[in-house]
Amino acid sequence: MKNYLRPQIRSVLDALGDVPDDFEIELEEPDRPEHGDLATNTALRLASVLGDNPRSIAERLAERLREQVDPSRIRSVEVAGPGFINFRFAQDYLFDGLADLLAEGDTFGQTDVGAGQSALVEYVSANPTGPLNVGHGRNAVLGDTIANLLDWTGYDVTREYYYNDAGRQMRVLAQSVRTRYEALAGGVPTTTRTLDDGTTVEVPETFPEDGYLGQYIIDIAEELYEERGDALLSTDDLTPFREAAEEALFADIEQTLRRLSVEMDGYANEQALHDDGTVEAVLDGLTDAGLTYEADGALWLKTTEFGKDDDTVLVKQSGEPTYRTPDIAYHTTKFERGYDLMIDVFGADHHAAYPDVLNALGALGYDKDKVDVVLYQFVTLVRGGEPVKMSTRRANYVTLDDLIDQVGADVTRFFFLMRSPDTHLNFDLELAEEESEKNPVFYLQYAHARICSILDKAEEVGFSHDADADLSLLIHEDEIALIKELLRFPQALQNAADNRAPHFVPNYLRDVATAFSQFYDNCRIIGEEDALASARMRLALAAKTVLKNGLTVLGISAPRQM
């Protein structure tokens, strides 16, 4: 409708004269129903340009618009307040929209702005050093939903998980497994470590200083010992330990993600970027661009040229690259694969690092504007008022699996999605367990289940509605309100996708569920006279469709009964 009205207003402005060609016509949905279905502030913004008072400009515009607009779409054009022009939709427009919605069914909400374009969404990207934590959960759910949103807006989407398997972190992991393995073979003296939270852990004396203390390391070592016995004691090679750990931990991670309906299309890892020379090529490229120099035995990137206070190390004294270097290399492979849009989902702790990556890509000749970084603020777990730290290196922390066990996958996803990525998330576990019944996700699911129940009931009493029902019978205030709400769905998804703001969707769906519940409360279906009952059944089906489609985008189930 906006696309219909905009040219209409433009032509009226042209007739008025003296209005710049690049004047942008803003149309918005007013908060209050008495302000119509759409409103424009054009007259207000033209007041200074035309040197006239906004009210009189609005009157002139409205008069011409009334003569010009299609009455089957726009019912009224009114001037209100300081000079707003309010439009009201013709009811036929709503009924036609409702019919279209029903015809589209489970694809309603899809748009094609991204058609012909490919997008790569990189998310989770946790290194396989332990079970996923709650922060990873937020990442996974945000990334997955953004991918869904891009999918629904027409993009050809690829979901990818990148991890560092070549650096120090994995070496420490392997050493952790190794010392545990050696302990199993016997004769290894142990020592006691005291953790930040005051608890103590018994570890072999050879256990690395910053080793991984979790029980899962011991499990992996035990499995390895069962398979190989003492065979690995004589070797200095860490590879079998690293591989065993990586394999076991990845299996866990994938399992956890699957519980949240997160399925990646592919994985990328750092080692491959070393093996195929991509890292080397990036270093060469940056050097050719004159952006590197050697100092103190390390290779530096001149990030000061990008406005930073200090330069940044690309390759350490030890000859090992910092994590930034393969990160840049990884991104070049995204570009080389030809994606039109690349989205990275990172925790807020990365905000200082990604500009280096983007600037380096720009220096290498890539269009860095195609990369969009979604940063989310941290999740703080709180249990009984006590904050729970989420360091992977510590032994006891609440895992994502624990969370899913406690509140379920639907609640977990919804909780992470219902608020802006910019908002710090305080997750009180006790509250979540105790109040999961009150979680807003159940409100949406309940509305869906209710509609299913109506369908069951109709079948039970032998009422079959007319698929060609006369929708123009839907003139009750709550029916009209519900139709309007339902028709906003495609735009709601579009806004969510454009702004990388998944939380728009839960907010919108809550409004849908509210509008449906009000309709349900005031408008009976079964038992009404057949034509009206049929029309209302069609409306209920439309609501079910939007709820179902919306929940699908969020990766949340839409149960038939609760």
Next chain:
RNA sequence: GCGCCCGUAGCUCAGUUGGAUAGAGCAGCGGACUUCUAAUCCGCAGGUCGCAGGUUCGAAUCCUGCCGGGCGUACCA
């Protein structure tokens, strides 16, 4: 010190490109089930939008400066 995020009802948070009387859920109070699911609906109460300036027809929203909280500011990832 510098960079980023946040500060809106008792609590948790919405408020897309600046719009008309700032919203929702929870908690509180009061109503509504002989009816298709009361996990619902209706009503009441609850606010110096952190503070102070500025920009303009109009600011929770944009700009500047403060205050408070978080995260960064590694040859850790």
